[in-house]
Amino acid sequence: MIKELLKLACLATAFAAPMGYSASRDNIMVVGSSTVFPFSKVVAERFGKKTKFKAPKVEPTGTGGGFKEFCKGIGLAYPDIANASRRIKQSEFDDCRSNGVKDIIEVQIGYDGIVIANSVKSKQFALSLRDVFLGLAKMVPDPKAEGKLIANPYKTWKDVNPNLPGTKIEVFGPPPTSGTRDAFVELAMEGGCSHFDWIKALKKTDKNRFKAICHGMREDGAFVEAGENDNLIVRKLNESAGSLGIFGFSFLDQNADKVHAATIDGNVPTFDSIASGDYIVSRPLYFYAKKAHIGVIPGIKEFLVEFTSRGTWGEEGYLSEKGLIPLDTSERREIARRVRALEPMPASALTMH
Amino acid sequence: MTKAVSTQAELVERSLKKRYRAEKRFKIAGIISISVGIAALFALFIEIFGNGIGGFSQTKIKLDIVLDSEELEIYDVNNEEEVSNGYYEGVIRLALRKKFPEVKSRGDRRKLYSMISDGASYRLRDLVMADTSLIGQTKTFWFLADDDFDTYFKTLLDGDPYTARVDEKQRAWVDQLIEEGNIEKGFNTAFFTSGDSSEPELAGILGAVIGSLLTLAITLALSFPIGVAAAIYLNEYAPKNRLTELIEVNIRNLAAVPSIIFGLLGLAIFINLFGMPRSVPTVGGLVLTLMTLPTIIMSSRAALEAVPPSIREAALGLGASKMQTILHHVLPLALPGMLTGAIIGMAQALGETAPLLMIGMVAFIVDVPSWFTDSATVLPVQIFLWSDSPERAFVEKTSAAIMVLLLFLIFMNTMAVLLRKKLERRW
Numbered sequence: 001m002i003k004e005l006l007k008l009a010c011l012a013t014a015f016a017a018p019m020g021y022s023a024s025r026d027n028i029m030v031v032g033s034s035t036v037f038p039f040s041k042v043v044a045e046r047f048g049k050k051t052k053f054k055a056p057k058v059e060p061t062g063t064g065g066g067f068k069e070f071c072k073g074i075g076l077a078y079p080d081i082a083n084a085s086r087r088i089k090q091s092e093f094d095d096c097r098s099n100g101v102k103d104i105i106e107v108q109i110g111y112d113g114i115v116i117a118n119s120v121k122s123k124q125f126a127l128s129l130r131d132v133f134l135g136l137a138k139m140v141p142d143p144k145a146e147g148k149l150i151a152n153p154y155k156t157w158k159d160v161n162p163n164l165p166g167t168k169i170e171v172f173g174p175p176p177t178s179g180t181r182d183a184f185v186e187l188a189m190e191g192g193c194s195h196f197d198w199i200k201a202l203k204k205t206d207k208n209r210f211k212a213i214c215h216g217m218r219e220d221g222a223f224v225e226a227g228e229n230d231n232l233i234v235r236k237l238n239e240s241a242g243s244l245g246i247f248g249f250s251f252l253d254q255n256a257d258k259v260h261a262a263t264i265d266g267n268v269p270t271f272d273s274i275a276s277g278d279y280i281v282s283r284p285l286y287f288y289a290k291k292a293h294i295g296v297i298p299g300i301k302e303f304l305v306e307f308t309s310r311g312t313w314g315e316e317g318y319l320s321e322k323g324l325i326p327l328d329t330s331e332r333r334e335i336a337r338r339v340r341a342l343e344p345m346p347a348s349a350l351t352m353h
Numbered sequence: 354m355t356k357a358v359s360t361q362a363e364l365v366e367r368s369l370k371k372r373y374r375a376e377k378r379f380k381i382a383g384i385i386s387i388s389v390g391i392a393a394l395f396a397l398f399i400e401i402f403g404n405g406i407g408g409f410s411q412t413k414i415k416l417d418i419v420l421d422s423e424e425l426e427i428y429d430v431n432n433e434e435e436v437s438n439g440y441y442e443g444v445i446r447l448a449l450r451k452k453f454p455e456v457k458s459r460g461d462r463r464k465l466y467s468m469i470s471d472g473a474s475y476r477l478r479d480l481v482m483a484d485t486s487l488i489g490q491t492k493t494f495w496f497l498a499d500d501d502f503d504t505y506f507k508t509l510l511d512g513d514p515y516t517a518r519v520d521e522k523q524r525a526w527v528d529q530l531i532e533e534g535n536i537e538k539g540f541n542t543a544f545f546t547s548g549d550s551s552e553p554e555l556a557g558i559l560g561a562v563i564g565s566l567l568t569l570a571i572t573l574a575l576s577f578p579i580g581v582a583a584a585i586y587l588n589e590y591a592p593k594n595r596l597t598e599l600i601e602v603n604i605r606n607l608a609a610v611p612s613i614i615f616g617l618l619g620l621a622i623f624i625n626l627f628g629m630p631r632s633v634p635t636v637g638g639l640v641l642t643l644m645t646l647p648t649i650i651m652s653s654r655a656a657l658e659a660v661p662p663s664i665r666e667a668a669l670g671l672g673a674s675k676m677q678t679i680l681h682h683v684l685p686l687a688l689p690g691m692l693t694g695a696i697i698g699m700a701q702a703l704g705e706t707a708p709l710l711m712i713g714m715v716a717f718i719v720d721v722p723s724w725f726t727d728s729a730t731v732l733p734v735q736i737f738l739w740s741d742s743p744e745r746a747f748v749e750k751t752s753a754a755i756m757v758l759l760l761f762l763i764f765m766n767t768m769a770v771l772l773r774k775k776l777e778r779r780w
Contacts, residue, residue: 025630027720027728038743041717042551048719049475057632057728059716060738077628229741231748250743256517316463318471322551323743 025076028056028303032066032083034228035112035179035248036285039324040083046318047306053299056081063179070288071096080293080300084286085112085179090350103291103344107304107335109313111325113249113274113282114184115261116171121241123165125157125262129280132264133192134160135169136223138216147198152218172226172233173217173246180230183283184246188264190214191280234259249274249282250323274325282325291344301342308336401752401759408753411541411554412498412506414469414530416448419491420481430485437482441474445496452535453526464523470497472555497543498536500553500746502527506536518745544753548721549735553746556739558754560721564634564714564729565703565761567722571638572645572702577695579642580649584691587650588657589679608647615644616708624712631713632728640708645698652694656687689776696769700762706733732758 030040037060048055061069063084070082071092088096088106096104116132118125134140135154142148157164174181193214194200202210217223226233230247234255237245244262249269252261261269264281273279287307294300306312313319315326326332422428424447425439449465450456456465473496481487498506501518506527508515516524530536548560591597619640623629629636660683668678709715715734722729730738736758739751 029631034741037717038551044717045551045719046471055719057716057718059632059713061713077624077630230743231740248743254518254743254745257515321467 026298027054028081028297028300029079030056030058030081030083030287031061031069031079032059032081032287033063033085033179033285034060035063035085036083036109036287038250038322039109039285039319040287042318042322043303043307043312046312047299047303050306051299051302053302056299056303058083067092067096067288070290071099071101073099074101074290074292076297078290080290080297081303082288084288085183085283087284087286088288088350093347093350097347101290101292105289105291105304105339105342106286106345106349107289107308107339108284108286108327108331109307109324110285110319110327111274111282112285112323113269113279113325114180114187114246115249115252115269115281116188116244116246116264117237117252117259117261118244119237119241120258120260121238122167124260125164125244126266127164127262128161128265129188129192130195131157131161131164131192132188133195133214136171136218137189137193137214138218139213141196141199149213152220152222167242169222170224170240170243171222171246172224172236172243174228174230175225178228180246180248184281185215185217187281187283189217248323249325253323271320271325275328285324291342294342304339308332308339401755403752404749405752405754405756406749407507408749408751408756409541409544410507410538411543412503413495413537413539414498414502415493415495415535415537416445416452416469417491417493418444418448418477420444420477420488422488425481425488427488430488433482436485437478439478439481441477441481445469445473445477453529461522464520465526467499468502468523468526470499470554471552472497472550495537495539497554500744503554504746507538510538515745544750548719549717549730549738550719551717553742553744553750556747556750558732558735558757560718561730561732561735561754562757564637564718564722565731567634567725567729568637568641568714568731569699569703571635571725572641573695573699575638575642576645576649576698577691580646580695580698581653581691583646583650584653584657585679585684588654589675589683604647604650608651611707612644612705613707613711615640616711618643619708620711630726630728632716632718632730633726634722634729635725636712637709637714637729637731638725640712641702641705644705644708645702648698648701649691649694652697653687653691656690656694657683659690660686686778689773689778692776693769693773696765696772700765700769703731703761703765704733704758706731706737709734732761 028044030044032040037058041058044056044058047053059079063086066079066082066084067088070079072078088104093104096102116125116127134152135157137152139149140152140154142150154160154169156166156168158166160169173184176182193210194203199210199213202213226236226245230251233245233247234251237243238258245259252259252269264279267273267279269279269281274282289300289304309317310332311317313324313326313332315329317326320326327335421444422430424444425441426443427435427439429435446462446466449468450462453465456462473494476496477494497503502523504515505519505524509527514524519527527536543555544557546559547555547557550556587597587600619636623636623639624631664682664686665678668682669675673681706715709731714730715738716728716730717738718728718730720727732754736751736754739747739754
């Protein structure tokens with residue numbers, strides 16, 4: 001018995017020993033947005049199979065969490081690439097620079113649409129951004145008194161807009177931690193509340209109030225935070241025919257037998273309508289690479305080239321099969337050129353607009 | 354006196370029926386509780402089984418591949434790079450065009466090509482690289498179908514075809530393949546022999562299973578000796594005072610701490626302070642060690658307490674030292690209980706996701722890990738990642754992986770029960 005215990009103890013130390021891990025890393029480390037994750041992992045896998053390099057490790061940390069890790073510094077312990085479902089913020093960029101991450105290569109890879117869909121068992125919705133805002137905002141303009149807000153009184157879609165069906169307002173959507181939620185709020189809700197002139201005017205005079213009005217989602221049960229898992233939302237829609245759900249375009253693409261998307265301002269979300277910009281609830285997807293790591297971690301440059309080659313992110317590339325909506329050709333060419341020249345984004349890039 | 358007895362008997366007599374009824378109700382309440390539990394368990398099993406059984410099978414398509422060196426663009430079979438860069442996709446596409454010569458337009462051809470999994474050309478490459486004499490021959494292969502076709506074909510067999518991802522032309526091609534007997538459903542070996550993939554038909558759980566084993570090996574190797582040693586000290590040596598009471602309360606507290614806290618602790622200490630790499634089984638094992646230690650210490654203490662004091666007294670009385678008493682007499686008797694506790698702790702660690710999220714073990718990793726410092730995920734994390742994937746075919750893969758995880762858990766828990774039954778001593 002003693003011997004066995006001793007053996008166990010020895011084993012324990014033997015396992016503890018390799019903690020003096022090797023100081024080199026031979027696979028690329030990618031962190032960031034869970035929206036970009038499915039695209040990033042396809043490229044990573046193909047890259048690993050195609051080339052001599054190991055397949056990059058892709059960790060879905062969320063856009064903000066990804067930048068936090070990415071900007072911690074230069075070195076083997078820190079990620080080489082950060083995926084993002086929005087552009088890097090000035091504050092994040094500054095954080096990066098103050099930690100020595102000076103040269104960052106910015107790559108926009110395409111677009112992602114956000115759809116509002118319901119079960120195929122019920123009729124397809126035709127919404128306008130105004131309807132979306134009035135149906136989902138916590139506070140809405142008082143229809144009786146100009147310039148005043150009241151707690152959202154609308155119970156059914158018909159109350160919002162007489163042309164809509166009289167079903168109860170119940171919308172499943174992502175929680176505030178999700179990038180999809182950020183984008184939805186910015187594109188759909190802000191777009192909707194800008195229909196009211198006095199709120200629109202606030203944007204210039206009182207930006208905080210504008211945000212508070214436009215970004216506040218209902219908390220009375222009409223908007224249900226359904227977790228980050230879009231599959232779950234699709235399933236819930238299938239079970240409750242009257243409800244709507246908010247999720248990414250690729251989930252619509254894969255579940256066309258279960259759900260159909262509402263038109264927004266008259267446009268159905270399709271590949272083409274998102275790419276052309278007609279369907280407005282869509283957002284650009286990016287990734288950012290550290291220039292200082294190129295040449296230190298093997299394969300980063302080749303990975304960037306793989307990602308930005310026509311067969312990958314082009315109109316007929318394999319990412320489009322996964323639901324990524326490609327950029328137009330001239331944009332792609334310009335970005336591909338910058339990537340091949342390893343041109344970092346200038347410090348002024350974010351303040352330009 | 355006699356009257357009093359008779360009234361008492363009468364009282365008992367009168368209340369008897371009521372007591373029987375109460376007894377019955379009590380029993381029925383118990384039976385109902387158990388049935389609710391069992392019904393919930395069965396509902397879960399049926400749901401998972403119904404969804405997951407499809408994950409163990411895979412649609413395959415038969416193609417005659419002409420490994421023509423011109424078509425492959427391989428002119429020098431001894432040049433490894435040339436063989437590796439051969440146009441294997443081309444020969445597969447050629448075979449498809451031969452099979453469906455009527456498909457002419459570019460768009461239709463793209464649809465045709467999408468029938469075969471992207472992994473097919475890599476499989477062909479690996480085969481040719483292993484044996485270059487294949488070049489120039491014509492071989493028949495069963496290739497994996499792409500996930501959309503796989504889902505369509507499987508649902509077609511079940512009588513309720515899922516047609517949203519395949520159009521009419523593609524369905525006609527599948528019909529033709531069925532007629533010719535060139536498409537069939539087979540056992541999904543890739544599911545057990547490969548790591549994660551972004552293509553559902555190529556995705557497997559081997560990487561996650563190995564990752565789980567590596568992580569658990571570290572957890573067991575660290576938490577068992579430390580847990581047992583701590584329990585022995587606390588039970589056999591430590592004086593009973595305020596301090597040990599405080600320690601005891603804290604251990605019990607730790608067992609109830611949400612596991613994500615251990616993940617945060619691991620992130621702060623092992624990764625940020627010690628600079629260990631993210632997503633490796635070593636760190637995962639360390640974090641899970643912290644998490645399972647309280648469970649193991651508590652069950653080990655319970656096992657030690659169950660050893661009657663007479664054993665210790667007898668050994669001490671015969672002149673054994675305290676250490677001899679513990680190692681020769683107390684520990685062997687307590688070990689079955691300790692092992693059971695350890696196995697239950699390991700089962701708990703096997704099913705854990707939350708703390709691993711913090712230390713980066715939630716990641717897409719294609720390569721199957723081979724050592725404690727390779728990047729890895731674990732089984733429950735793999736389930737979590739797949740459940741979040743948009744591709745329809747991952748739904749059945751998710752449930753199939755849950756079935757494998759459940760199998761592991763059932764195995765471990767049965768082991769714990771058997772061990773206890775076999776080694777248990779009663780006094």
